[in-house]
Amino acid sequence: MYPQDAEKLLADVDAFCQELRPTEELCYVEHRQNDAIAELAKKYDLLGMPIPVELGGRGADAVTYARALARIGREGTGARTFFSGHTSIGQYPILRYGNDAQKKRYLPASVRGEYILAFGLTEPDAGSNPLEMTSTYRREGNRFLLNGVKYLISNGGIAQAVVVLAYPEAATGPERRMSAFIVETAGETFETEDLPSKLGMFTANTAMFQMTDHPVPLENMLGEEGNGFRVAMGTLISGRLSVASGCLGVIEDCLVEAIHYCQTRTQHGKLIGKHQLVQEHLAAIEIARAASDAMIERAAHAKQRSDESPQDKDAAAEADLRVAQAKFFASNAAWEAADHAVQIFGGRGYSELYRVGRHLQDVRVCRIYEGTDEIMKLKIATALLGKDFAAFS
Ligand SMILES: Cc1cc2nc3c(=O)[nH]c(=O)nc-3n(C[C@H](O)[C@H](O)[C@H](O)COP(=O)(O)OP(=O)(O)OC[C@H]3O[C@@H](n4cnc5c(N)ncnc54)[C@H](O)[C@@H]3O)c2cc1C
Structure with missing residues (x-):
């Protein structure tokens, strides 16, 4: 993807997120599904970010798409999950394993929003x-x-x-x-x-x-008859990277909110950001952000290499491992970062009216879906020890 196209895509994602925020917040506090998200994503042409341009998409490479999902993740794990379902695990298997007729029938139509996928x-x-x-x-x-x-x-x-x-x-x-x-x-x-x-x-x-x-x-x-497990496992690599990316966005948003609160809330005669124990929470969120960012970038490059050489088994194994590491790390880091942010917000943090409390509630699922913490650890250990040591078969 050309740098200027990546820049334009990320600018569109940012504009989408700004327009999404008021309805997303209202729906959240009313505990109802945000039915506006698909239409809004269509308006900004975001329903096929990594789909090739000739099939109607934006042609994003894995790194750019991960950045886009991180930005969307700042708006909440729910909003990001819509894109994971539609694109990372809905469109992706059709793109990677589908034949030409399937791609032509479903991908342009799904980019136009005529088919929302799961x-x-x-x-x-x-x-x-x-x-x-x-x-x-x-x-x-x-x-x-x-x-x-x-x-x-x-x-x-x-x-x-x-x-x-x-x-x-x-x-x-x-x-x-x-x-x-x-x-x-x-x-x-x-x-x-x-x-x-x-x-x-x-x-x-x-x-x-x-x-x-x-x-x-x-x-x-x-794909071929009997080859569904391969399709499923390949799709989960794409899904896991999307979860990790969304978690980075959660951490980024927790950081923005926590910094602002530290700089505006006063207790014991000074801004809470001047209390060293509060600074400790902030530092922990920033470390979670930096480390997750680095792991996701590395994993996205590995997935890009694997997508470009679908027959290369080493590239596939490397993508699988790096994405599993990033997914495990970022989802746990986001959970802990949201917890730190809630602590900084004190009683207000324990409320769905504030972003950090919502992030804490939402992001917990990231340690479960697309492969639990335990399954990610077993996958990582098996990659180190070899298949003979697989904990389950
Ligand atoms: C909000 C949400 C959205 C989801 N979206 C999708 C979706 O779009 N598509 C889809 O197909 N699925 C989806 N899922 C399902 C999700 O992927 C599964 O919930 C997840 O894979 C875990 O499966 P399970 O819930 O059956 O738990 P189980 O597999 O029953 O696991 C229960 C516990 O046992 C542990 N465990 C299981 N086996 C082992 C083992 N061998 N060694 C050690 N520990 C083990 C697990 O880690 C877990 O802690 C979604 C789930 C949620 C909550």
């Missing part, structure tokens, strides 16, 4: 181990019929199409390998239910959906 891997009984999923497909004439329930899906209640993973219905043993599908959500055979009872992220849609003999055209199988 990624359906998790099920009620299959989270950290997606191999335990029970969703199935079978072929009937010129279509597949999909059955199963997908749980905790970002954008799942607002998406027009979802990338779904399922096993062949009849297969057993080594034949039983999952495949990926681009599934359109229209019709009575695809039922959704929103899951609003979350600890935070009230502005973002999280839903479950049930497919009951839901028809999917044969041409909507994504």
Whole structure:
């Protein structure tokens, strides 16, 4: 991407964020989904930031896209999660694993906002181990019929199409390998239910959906049959980088808010920023910011190299590892930074009326979705020890 195009994209993202903030804040305190976000993103042409220009997107490289998500992350983990669902784990698998016809059918339309996208891997009984999923497909004439329930899906209640993973219905043993599908959500055979009872992220849609003999055209199988696990794992690398980037934004916003409060709130006859124990909190947030920034930049470069050489297994392994490290580090750093910021704000920090309290509530999920803390640690240790030491298979 040319530097001037990256600059323009980040300027558009900033303008989008400024316009988003009032509605995002209002929706948050009223605990309701922000339905304006997709339309506003469309206005600023942000519904396909890393999608190539010839497919209607902005052509952002991984580093620029990570910076864009960090800026959006300052507006809240809910707002950033919309983009992760639509782009990082919705558009990305189509771009990386789709054929030309699939790319042409879904990517320009999703950039125009005609298809909001989502990624359906998790099920009620299959989270950290997606191999335990029970969703199935079978072929009937010129279509597949999909059955199963997908749980905790970002954008799942607002998406027009979802990338779904399922096993062949009849297969057993080594034949039983999952495949990926681009599934359109229209019709009575695809039922959704929103899951609003979350600890935070009230502005973002999280839903479950049930497919009951839901028809999917044969041409909507994504990648080769039986190759779904690879599609899912590759997609999660993209998703994890988006989570890490959003967490950097959370830390940045906590820092801005905390500095301002330190410079304006007076107790014991002086600004609280002059109390050394308060300064300690501020220093911790700044260290979290600097370290997360460096790890994300490194991970984004590794992912860019892997995207440019899809057949290069070493590049893929390096991207996987660096992104896992960045995701683990930044999501924990953001959680701790938000906690420090809440402490600086005292009683006001313990309120959804202030940004830092909202960040604390929202960012907790980043240590869970797209792979939990524990799964990231196991992945990192396995990379060090070798596959023979994998804690689970
Ligand atoms: C708001 C939200 C949005 C989400 N969005 C999406 C989405 O868009 N698409 C999607 O597919 N999914 C999504 N998810 C699901 C998310 O990815 C899963 O919740 C996550 O992977 C964990 O799975 P689980 O909840 O089933 O927990 P479990 O897998 O049941 O884990 C429970 C605990 O056991 C630990 N554990 C499990 N296995 C091991 C092991 N081998 N070793 C050590 N510890 C282990 C876990 O780390 C965790 O602490 C979302 C979740 C949330 C909360």
